[in-house]
Amino acid sequence: MNDATILSSALSRSYKHGFVTSIHADTLPEGLDEAVIQQISSRKQEPEFMLAWRLAAYRHWCDMTEPHWSSVRYPPIDYQGISYYSSPFAKNQDAVALEDVDPALLATYAKLGIPLDERLSLAGVAVDAVFDSVSVATTHQKKLAQLGIIFCSMSEAVREHSELVRRYLGSVVPAGDNFFAALNAAVFSDGTFCYIPPGVRCPMELSTYFRINAARTGQFERTLIIADRNSYVSYLEGCTAPQRDRHQLHAAVVELIALEGAEINYATVQNWYPGDARGRGGIYNFVTKRGECREDRARISWTQVETGSAITWKYPSVILRGAGSIGRFHSVALTHHYQQADTGTKMIHIGRDTHSTILSKGISAGHGHNAYRGLVKVLAGANGARNHSQCDSLLLGSECSAHTYPCIEVRNHSAKVEHEATTSRIGEEQLFYCRQRGLTREEAVALIVNGFCQEVLRELPMEFSVEARKLLEVNLEGSVG
Amino acid sequence: MNILEVRDLHVSVMHKPVLRGVDLVLHGGGIHAIMGPNGSGKSTLAHVLAGRDDAQVTAGTMLYQGMDVLAMTPEIRAGAGMFLAFQNPVEIPGVSNVRLLKEASNAHRRYLQLPEMDAMTFRSQLQDRARRLGLADDWLLRAVNVGFSGGEKKRNELLQMLVLEPHLAILDEIDSGLDIDALTTVAEGINSLRDAQRAMLLITHYPRLLDLVVPDKVHVLIGGRIVLTGGPELAGQLEARGYGWLAEEHS
Ligand SMILES: Nc1ncnc2c1ncn2[C@@H]1O[C@H](COP(=O)(O)OP(=O)(O)OP(=O)(O)O)[C@@H](O)[C@H]1O
Ligand SMILES: [Mg+2]
Numbered sequence: 195m196n197d198a199t200i201l202s203s204a205l206s207r208s209y210k211h212g213f214v215t216s217i218h219a220d221t222l223p224e225g226l227d228e229a230v231i232q233q234i235s236s237r238k239q240e241p242e243f244m245l246a247w248r249l250a251a252y253r254h255w256c257d258m259t260e261p262h263w264s265s266v267r268y269p270p271i272d273y274q275g276i277s278y279y280s281s282p283f284a285k286n287q288d289a290v291a292l293e294d295v296d297p298a299l300l301a302t303y304a305k306l307g308i309p310l311d312e313r314l315s316l317a318g319v320a321v322d323a324v325f326d327s328v329s330v331a332t333t334h335q336k337k338l339a340q341l342g343i344i345f346c347s348m349s350e351a352v353r354e355h356s357e358l359v360r361r362y363l364g365s366v367v368p369a370g371d372n373f374f375a376a377l378n379a380a381v382f383s384d385g386t387f388c389y390i391p392p393g394v395r396c397p398m399e400l401s402t403y404f405r406i407n408a409a410r411t412g413q414f415e416r417t418l419i420i421a422d423r424n425s426y427v428s429y430l431e432g433c434t435a436p437q438r439d440r441h442q443l444h445a446a447v448v449e450l451i452a453l454e455g456a457e458i459n460y461a462t463v464q465n466w467y468p469g470d471a472r473g474r475g476g477i478y479n480f481v482t483k484r485g486e487c488r489e490d491r492a493r494i495s496w497t498q499v500e501t502g503s504a505i506t507w508k509y510p511s512v513i514l515r516g517a518g519s520i521g522r523f524h525s526v527a528l529t530h531h532y533q534q535a536d537t538g539t540k541m542i543h544i545g546r547d548t549h550s551t552i553l554s555k556g557i558s559a560g561h562g563h564n565a566y567r568g569l570v571k572v573l574a575g576a577n578g579a580r581n582h583s584q585c586d587s588l589l590l591g592s593e594c595s596a597h598t599y600p601c602i603e604v605r606n607h608s609a610k611v612e613h614e615a616t617t618s619r620i621g622e623e624q625l626f627y628c629r630q631r632g633l634t635r636e637e638a639v640a641l642i643v644n645g646f647c648q649e650v651l652r653e654l655p656m657e658f659s660v661e662a663r664k665l666l667e668v669n670l671e672g673s674v675g
Numbered sequence: 676m677n678i679l680e681v682r683d684l685h686v687s688v689m690h691k692p693v694l695r696g697v698d699l700v701l702h703g704g705g706i707h708a709i710m711g712p713n714g715s716g717k718s719t720l721a722h723v724l725a726g727r728d729d730a731q732v733t734a735g736t737m738l739y740q741g742m743d744v745l746a747m748t749p750e751i752r753a754g755a756g757m758f759l760a761f762q763n764p765v766e767i768p769g770v771s772n773v774r775l776l777k778e779a780s781n782a783h784r785r786y787l788q789l790p791e792m793d794a795m796t797f798r799s800q801l802q803d804r805a806r807r808l809g810l811a812d813d814w815l816l817r818a819v820n821v822g823f824s825g826g827e828k829k830r831n832e833l834l835q836m837l838v839l840e841p842h843l844a845i846l847d848e849i850d851s852g853l854d855i856d857a858l859t860t861v862a863e864g865i866n867s868l869r870d871a872q873r874a875m876l877l878i879t880h881y882p883r884l885l886d887l888v889v890p891d892k893v894h895v896l897i898g899g900r901i902v903l904t905g906g907p908e909l910a911g912q913l914e915a916r917g918y919g920w921l922a923e924e925h926s
Contacts, residue, residue: 622729623765629749630725630759631775631835632782641778645769645818 221280226273228252231380234279238349238383241356251369251379258373264536265565265597266505268478276443278381278414334398342391345400348416351387358389362420366449366486366513374445375482378414382447385415390425390456399655401430417448421456423489428459430658443478450485452492454516458485459495461654462510463662465502465669471531471560476504483510484540487519487548495522496539497653499662501669504533509567511540514548514576521550524650526662528643528669529562529594538568538599543579543609552583555647558594559670565597572609579609587617588646590639590670640667676741678703678843678874679724684735686716686723686899693719695899696735701843701874708877708885710910711896712918717878718762720896721847725759726752739843753779754786758841760832762848762878766820772831773815776801776838783839804837809860825852833864840868845876850884862887882910897922 222233231252235245260271338345344355351359369379386402402417421427444466450458460483469476479502485494496510512521523539541550556564570581587596598615620642628638644651644663651659679701686694693716701707709717723730724737726749737744739757747755767775781791805814808830820828829849836844846865850858865875865888877890885893885907893909894901895918902921903909 621765624767626725626727626749627761627765627767628775628779630753630761631779631839632750632753632786633778634750634782637778637782641770641775642767645767648769 221277224275224277226252226276226278226381230278234381234383237279238352240349240352243356243360244352247364247369248380251376252381254370255373255376255380258370258376260373264507264567265563266507266534266536268505268534271443271478273377279383338396338398341394341397343394343396344387344389346387348382348385348387348418351418355387355389358420359387359418362449362451363416363418364449366451366484367447367482372482374480375447378416378445378447378482382414382416385417385446386419386431387417388419388427388429390421390427392423392425392453394422394425396425396427399428399430401432413442413444413446415446417446418451419449419458419460420451421453421458421492423453424455425453426457428461428655430461430463430655432463432465432658432661442476444480446481446483448481448483448510450483450494452485452487452489452494452519454489455491456489457493457495459497460485460510461497461658462499463654463658463665464498464500464506465665467502467504469504469532476533477502478504479506479508481506481508483508484513485511485521486513487516487521487545489519490516490545491518492516493520493522495520495524495653497524497650498526498537499647499650499654499665500525500527500535500537501662501665506533506535506537509538509540511542512550513542513544514550514579515544516548517545518547519545520548523550523552523554524653525554526557526647526650526666527555527564527566528557528559528666529564530559530669532561534563536565536567538566540569540571541581543570543572543576543581543606546575546577546579548576548579550581552581552585553649554583554585555650556585556587556596557590557643557646557666557670558587558596559590560594562594564595565599567599567601569601569603570611570613571602572604572606572611574605576606577608579606579611581609581611583611583613585613585615586646587615588643589617589619590643636671639670643670676703677701677738678705678740679876680736680738681724682736684720684723684737685733686719687731687733688719688729692733693730693899694723697896697899697901699876699894699901701876703874704869704871705892706869706875706877706888706890708879708890708893708907708910709896709901710879710893710913712922715896716899717896718847721759721762721845721876721878724752724845725749725757750782751786753839754783756842758836758839758844760829760836760844760846760849762851764820764828764832766818768818768821770819771816772819772834773798773801775819776815776835779835780838801838805834807860808834808837808864809857810834826854826857829853830857830861833861837864837868842873843876844868844873845878847878848880849877850879850881858883859887882914885910895921 222230228249231248235248335345367375370376388400390396419429450460452458466477466479487494494512500506510523514521521541527535527537529535539552552568554566556566558564566585568583572579585598589596596617600613602611604611624642625638628641629635643666651662654662677700681697681699684694684697711717719730723732732745777797784791810830829852849861853861889907893905893907895903
């Protein structure tokens with residue numbers, strides 16, 4: 195393929211989720227101070243403890259400085275130029291039933307392929323959809339309730355299940371954990387809450403779909419998942435945003451708590467608007483995700499496919515406190531055009547016989563910049579701890595880059611920690627081999643990249659691995675010359 | 676119409692002339708063998724026919740079924756029925772044999788404006804062919820060429836050929852590294868595709884393959900030129916005498 199056709203194909207296909215929905219919204223003016231936080235809290239009719247928690251976080255945040263230790267580069271963010279709350283509903287009104295929801299909003303989700311109508315929803319998948327700042331509808335709620343599973347928006351949980359929220363919120367990611375987590379704690383507007391009671395195996399995939407619609411708003415959602423003793427849950431989040439030429443901030447927090455013998459599988463397919471081919475616009479995805487295997491034999495697994503965002507900055511981590519607990523991290527991060535990703539994980543081994551596995555696949559194309567940053571920390575009491583890390587990078591083209599920053603701290607002699615890393619360039623020989631079998635250059639690249647990510651993709655539930663494959667293909671379009 | 680017509684082909688690799696005036700004409704049903712010492716340019720000829728871009732054609736023409744090969748991308752050549760079994764097939768980690776074959780087969784069908792084959796039919800035909808080559812059922816799920824032995828790679832190339840049913844098959848040392856039984860199986864596979872519409876170019880160092888797949892002609896390539904062409908008996912003579920006597924005549 196010559197340069198002209200590549201260019202035109204790259205230009206003709208664009209981000210397919212980049213439409214804007216025009217909707218009446220209740221949006222707070224840009225800017226942040228204690229009054230704004232009080233407004234958010236009162237609009238959500240929160241109990242007193244929540245407001246106190248938010249304000250404490252805000253005061254903490256005011257004393258913090260934005261971190262710049264990662265390898266990502268971006269112009270300064272004007273925190274007073276962002277609106278911290280945008281709701282597609284009129285003031286003081288929550289979506290009670292689907293009938294009350296603005297049809298334009300339902301149409302948006304249909305366009306994204308997420309039917310909120312339960313009859314249409316993917317069999318076996320319960321969906322919570324967050325539009326800008328507010329959770330719009332939670333499907334399958336009743337069916338789950340019969341098993342004692344709570345699956346609802348964070349706002350609802352704060353009001354209806356305040357004891358659980360009070361007990362667990364901030365227990366893994368404290369309000370003042372880091373700059374973006376503190377900001378989130380102060381202003382988070384919604385998100386998903388999930389509680390699985392002891393011994394219950396959640397019979398369907400739980401899923402949240404996040405969508406940023408309004409311009410100049412930030413999205414600050416907070417997810418809290420608690421798997422009680424010997425329970426199991428598999429959870430998936432997906433994200434999209436309209437195409438806008440200004441950068442938008444997304445600073446989410448996800449906390450997972452797995453109690454004795456419980457298992458949480460958390461998967462993300464992130465396709466926020468990445469910006470255009472010249473690096474204009476796109477989401478800044480600065481996210482804190484952390485899980486704790488709080489008791490013995492608990493398991494937490496993070497799987498992520500990161501194809502979108504102008505900048506991705508996240509390190510889904512596991513604190514392995516309970517003896518014999520297991521943490522896993524599987525990641526595919528694709529950066530194309532001027533996208534930047536600095537992502538990885540932390541595995542903190544506290545309990546004895548704790549095991550962790552890290553498998554990271556980074557793909558860089560165009561001027562993409564991809565860094566893996568990982569910490570494996572084995573504390574003195576973690577006898578028999580084990581970690582295996584594998585970080586592979588694939589480069590497409592000569593303007594992109596990949597870096598790995600593995601950090602290992604071991605304070606226990608019986609621990610075994612292994613780290614392997616490879617960097618390869620997509621081979622001309624592989625491409626030629628596939629083309630000799632009839633595949634176009636783009637098809638060949640997609641096939642080879644898919645193969646490179648195969649071990650991670652197979653961790654995803656079936657429907658989502660198909661979706662993830664497609665996203666990789668779409669996001670790679672125009673990446674070969 | 677000729678299937679392949681190569682005239683006065685000059686090719687350089689890294690600015691070094693490798694082929695220096697090759698002529699080759701293959702008719703439907705024809706099988707030609709190319710023999711020659713290491714480094715004489717046999718694989719380069721195969722690559723340039725298939726469209727590898729690190730080999731530059733500096734002069735000459737190549738026609739496939741009357742079409743100018745140089746105007747076609749590698750994938751269009753493949754779609755039009757040109758197939759190369761590689762001397763050193765490359766590994767593609769994480770991509771299963773069945774996946775590659777399915778994509779390849781669909782690409783070929785698109786080229787011919789045929790609808791995609793349904794998954795079940797494709798799978799059963801594929802399994803059938805794999806068994807014929809003595810490849811175990813789980814073969815299809817293994818990643819392309821990853822961890823394959825030398826002989827397994829060759830059998831895999833042949834499997835791809837049997838699936839894609841090319842009109843021009845260029846088999847670059849398909850017989851290297853095969854055990855005695857495998858050689859027989861592979862020869863049977865090649866012969867099964869032999870018919871009046873197809874042509875084949877066998878690159879080999881050993882007359883044994885040519886005993887099983889008998890060619891119409893044997894060419895000897897030395898220093899980038901075909902220095903001698905004969906019948907199938909030439910292979911045996913070369914084995915007995917080596918290339919030295921020819922090299923002297925043409926140096
Ligand atoms: N990528 C390359 N860079 C430099 N030289 C090359 C390259 N590819 C081929 N050559 C050279 O071109 C010449 C012909 O190589 P070719 O592979 O065609 O030989 P061959 O006849 O197939 O040999 P063999 O019998 O060993 O397979 C050799 O001298 C080889 O070193
Ligand atoms: Mg060769």
